[in-house]
Amino acid sequence: MKKSDKIIALESNSDYIHITTGGSQLRVYLVDDDTIRFRCTFDEEFAPEHSYALVKTAWEDDLDELFANERTRVTPIAPNVEETDDYYVTRTAKLEIRLTKDPFGIEIYDTDGNLLYKDLKERTFMEDSHGRRYHYSVINAGDHFYGFGEKTGKLNKRLQYLRMHNTDTCGHDAELSDPLYKHIPFYVRFNDHTRKAIGVFYNNPFDSAFDLGREWSGYWDKYSFYCTDGGDVDMFFINGPTIPEVVERYTDLTGKTALPPLGNTGYTHTTMFYTELEKDVDKAILEFVDRCKANDIPFDMFGMASGYTCMPNGKRYQFHWNSAKFPDPAAFMAEMKKRGVAVTPNVKPGILTTHPDYDEFADAGAFVKDETGKKPESERYWGGFAGFPDFTSKAGREIWERHMTEALLDNGIEGIWDDNCEFDIQNADAVVDGDGRPTTVEGMKPVLGNMMAYTANHALTQARPNTRPFIISRAGFAGIQRYAQTWAGDNYTCWKTLKYNIPTILNMGLSGAANHGCDIGGWFGPAPEPELLVRWFQEGVFMPRFMTNSSNTDNSVTEPFMYPNYTPYISRAVKLRYALAPTMYSLLREASVKGSPVMRPLVYEFPNDPNCWDESFEFMFGPNILVANVTDPGATEKSVYLPAGTDWYDFRSKKRYEGGQTISVPVDLDTIPMFLRAGAIVPMTDGVTNLHTQTIDHLTLLVEPSAAGSFTLYEDDGETNDYKGGKYLATTFEIAPGAAANPYSTDGENNAGTFPASDESHEVTVIRATCDGSYASRVERVEMDVFTHNVQPFTVAMSGPSGERFIEKFFDPAKWEAADEGWLYDMETRTTRIKYANPSGDYEIRVNYAINDLVKM
Template identity: 50%
Template sequence: MRVSSKLLQAVEGHHYLDLVTDEAKYRIYLMNDYVIRIRCTFDEQFAEEASYTLAMTAWDDKMDGMVEDRKREEALPAQYEDLGTHLLLRTNQLRLMIHREPFAIEITDAEGRVLHEDLKERPYVKDKHGRLYHYSNLTDEDHYYGFGEKSGHLNKKKRRLRMHNVDTIGYDSEHTDPLYKHIPFYIKFNGKTQSATGLFYHNSHASTFDMGCERSGYWNKYSYFCADGGELDLFFMYGPQIKDVVRHYTDLTGKTILPTQYSLGYMGSTMYYTELDRDSDQAILNFLDRCKAEGIPCDGFFMSSGYTTGEDGKRYVFNWNNQRFRHPQNFIEQMRSKGAALAPNIKPGMLLTHPLYKQFDEAGAYIKDDKGDKSQTDRYWGGAASFVDFTNPKGRQLWKDQLKASFINLGVTSIWNDNNEYEINNPDALCEFEGGKKEISALRPLLPNLMAQAAKEAIAEAAPNTRPYIVNRAGFAGIQRYAQTWAGDNNTSWHSLKFNIPVILGMGLSGVANQGCDIGGFFGPAPEPELFVRWVQNGIFQPRFSIHSCNTDNTVTEPWMYPSYTPYIREAIQLRYRLIPYFYSLLYEASVLGSPVMRPMVYEFQYDPATWEESFDFMLGRSILVANVLEKGAETRTVYLPEGSEWIDWHTRERYAGGQTIRRKVSLDSIPMFIRSGAVIPLAPYLQNIHNDRIEELHLLIEPSENASFVLYEDDGVTNNYKNGDYLKTTINVETDGNTVISFKKDGAYASTVKRIVIDLVCNQIAPVQVMLQGRKLPMFLDPAEWKAKEEGWYYDLELKTAKIKYDNSQADYEIAVNFDIKDLISI
């Protein structure tokens, strides 16, 4: 075992500091005031910088031409002070101390509060098997969040977690580990100091996090990271807020790609239709017609891999089964006419009997065996298969050619990448690695990212101005730059419904804002009616909203599967569509700041200890608290309302102080939601299809008891024109000092489709006495019917304590002034 125990030498390089110890070498970059890179190798020299992952660097990297929009920053000068027992480096926010003997690194904030401490006497270790360890001190006040796609409660303290993406069909969302994603990043939040920090281990070997599960009386309490190979290359990030850490992490690995707007609609799916003997195309078209007849909006369909079935019953990617889909292009055009996108299932493993196998094999496009002589084969759906090597330019090009010929040239620009965990059992199988040759064990979780990147590039080449919509099951850190994700083949149970929530919340904290899970459960018997209703009521708040199933009892999960319960399903999905402008604005925020859409309570309220362990209630953006009913037969729901805000029941407008737990009665149609004080929530009340409907009337739900701001984002939703300024960002500012002023400031060239604005202004104690639009008094109505018939004006809904203000939209900046002065009727 090799352990760094003594600092021997420090050498200042160009914007970095090199350290030599008795066992390992280190290189430290002060990336900026908040982010520090610590790179460690036990070899004679550092390996070449070659990252598919990083979106921000401060050095030359072999993959600079591969990573689109990579930002090159200049690191801060790494000048140190020699203080005898230790060296000291400074940024405006951080102090990094390098202890000489025993060697260890300690990081504090500018006031000296400890943020990170290596475990002295074994901070960085390499064992005889080549495994690398990094040990960190742990305190009783620490909470650990993130880790990508992980089962169980949100806080992962005292958990041991494996990073190794696997196809885990029918997994237990509380206990199964690992799952499909491999994201070696976590957030540490210390409740005592109220400081949040992050650690990202830039290493794609299989690895393990132990967050205090292991204990030894000879050492301080500790956590550790262990990787099967590579280097210990870690990035430390300082908040002090959790949301700051997420922003810094997504600066490093990339922001969530701005999606097509229609991807926020209901996406139908089931394996059942594509496994019919024939006419699967008509089954899907009939599904769309049935949705319309039932009043259930739908904007697309994820087409399972049965469409690829050959005459031998095996699945062959890029192959259309002509018994099930007689005229693919005609089918795609019919779907488009019905306002629905098609997302075909694509798999990177190609069976040895695949008609295209020889072409890919002769081109050297597959991952090779450990000698580099032959294509590696392994278990896959239907038998032995080889796997496309996306680190090989030849593999990428052949794959893109087939994507174009089979789908994109037919009008398909939505791609569903599935079964891409790359479960190759020979760890020494060789990837091309852009000519550098590297074992699959070092690159495995990166291949799903590169697969998504290839789809993005193929769409850009064949349809340059079409915004791609790519969905991935597997992935590594940075997958958010290319794809929406989902939590794989979940089990159909109440347990899955509940524990899929913290799985999604952990992904959001790990930079992946656009994701979800299969609604209704993928694997198992059909969900019982109550479970199905509750799952849909929860699923409407997930960025990816798709009911998808592979039921084990010869049934298919459809919105109308239980006719007497269909009204509950319809009502929930229609609520989802009302929220589309809010969702789209939140995903724009994610594309700029990295913010999650579904947010754990601790993300918004880290100063409230009651939120630190909350795993199931969550915030949708800043403004909506969602407390779904997750228990069978529930008649009441207990909800904790965090302190620091006031809360208004979405349905009744009853107002509650924060910092208390309430209990409310629930029925099968209940979707418990609470509006946060200072909320600004845009809604589309009449939207039924995102492809075909124009949002001409926009409702703004505003709670004005505190100053607030929200950016409403609009563009055409389908092209890349927004990159050239064809967007509209409307910053809505709410200022209150007894009276309320709502200002609208526009930025961008996009011509909004919104013709009319209706503000639902949630009032507290009293009604307005006057409403002014740009200094002009709007008419006030006592009769709601009369207000409804007019083009502009306002009235006060006494039951809901809401002022409803209506006027024509303006392309210019403007403001609404609402006067709450008491009108003295007696003195008049």
């Protein structure tokens, strides 16, 4: 046993602090004011820096050239170390880091003296006799643990033991199974006493485990620990103090979610069933697309399962089309494109030993090698034994990319679906190249998943330089979000899965992977019953990955129209997803810039409400919509908790509820309980059924104006990378309610610019639109539905690039519908409906609620 028992020596230079303890060495980097790196090794020397996860570094790394287009090198803060009797201390503008001498331990405080983090001294860093390495930290009363990537069970992981190991968990239990497909050793710790959050990321792809207070000892403070099977304990402490700030800073380190093409945010379908047909698979898929249209189901993307590579001998030969199933792949792709449907074929890394190209891969040195480092490692796979391309080698990436391009991209494919990419190679001593630094596969399995997605990304970019690449991946390590949309693998068809998939997605979002989802309808098991299928579609409305997928055990195939009497419910759910397309795309853009989740746990938005800290099944869709999906069969009512600190408004009825209470709402099979928070702005559209071929040329903005609020609507061409050069339009809508909303008032009076108003009223609500970017919006007309609770507006005015004017009021709904511009008060829904041509540039809508006193007139 080796321990970091006490500090023997400490040296400081301009880049880092070097610490020698009785059993280890440490380096402390002040990456920036909020991010501190603690790297501990029990080896005689530190291994060279060699990270596949990081895109932000403050040191030279072997892979800087490989990731030159992704990685940013920052200058670390030069540590100024002071010594006291008990500890050394160094500071950033936000943090104080104390390194206690004997026993050694790390303590981190904020500038107000609040303790944010503390090691369990005497057990801080350890190595056992088997080479496993540990890091122990103190758990405080009120600590909640979120994140950890793709995990089953409830949101808060306190008192759980979690493993990090990529594996194929077909038909897993959504509440209890562990591990799953992803390996993301990052968590957010939120303390409900201080209301402060921190993040901890261990940059190490070896199999590892977290104990979050499950282990208990009367001799120690309550503690958690991280244990890794190998490699250094390379810990990044990330300051908040809020959960959103932690997630943003973590994704600064490992990368933001890739912005997908707009069209690929629509409804997607796949199943193993079609491609397993003996012939005419192309016709079966085209027929499905046409049936969607006939059944009024909007549709945009088809995931083509691996059966297209399955030959008459039953073997799947990657990058080889079965000609009986697809006699002309290019012609099939052209037909799909005519229908506005993108195709993402399933790609698996295993190359069977009987594969016609196996020898070519082997001769190129493209496979993971056995322990001798000379022969390809052979492992059990679908259809027999197979070799696995080594995506940490140039040879592996190049041959894979060439075959992918010739077989798929040259036939019109524009997206890739990486599947079965856990690289669950049993021989831990098998060898990978490691991009010039050979090592055993034991500590590189999740990296191979990332680099497989990296290779697909590179191939698509090379084939179509200005077309936005789109990749889906089932497995990977921290940073997989830079390349791929992800999903939680082969879930089981049952009501429990429907429910527990929600916190799985929420924790993936907190772990940097915002573009995530779970198979709608369940992948494994019997066909979903009709009610369950409807509820799954309703839940899928809010998942960034909105896909049905199935390999049912009763010879059925899950389709949106499999129960004709229930198809209208499913059609309406899919149409709601398309109505929310402007919001979904804007949230994915936010994820690509700030790392923010799309589906957010309530604690993310409401950290001061105790009822939100561990809520696992209600969630926020972006900042403004609370969703409480029905997840129980036969429900006629739904209990919904509305967070405190804001009012809430039923999405359909506009009924107001005070926050901080649990309400019961009636539900039927058509109901998705949704509530808008006060100050919400929600961009929507209607009539769009295909995001590839149709233009979002009109918007409806739902506006709840009783509190200040904002939302940024994002637009670009939806297909190219031109947005990276500034060709986008980000329009930030802001609500300034009441007198404070009046930018023209200087004396407290309601002098709204050149527009006359009652001197007795201060009730002018201003909705401002501020534009950023050079993209010319394709939105031609805008309708703004402003919730109005007590008093109807007196006037509505607009100022913008074309000047200032009152907007005409209509009393007849038919005349308002026929007009290009005007406003109307809808008494039934108590909304002020304003419509106008979309201005080119910044503008304001001013809604004046001054009372028109007819008696005094």
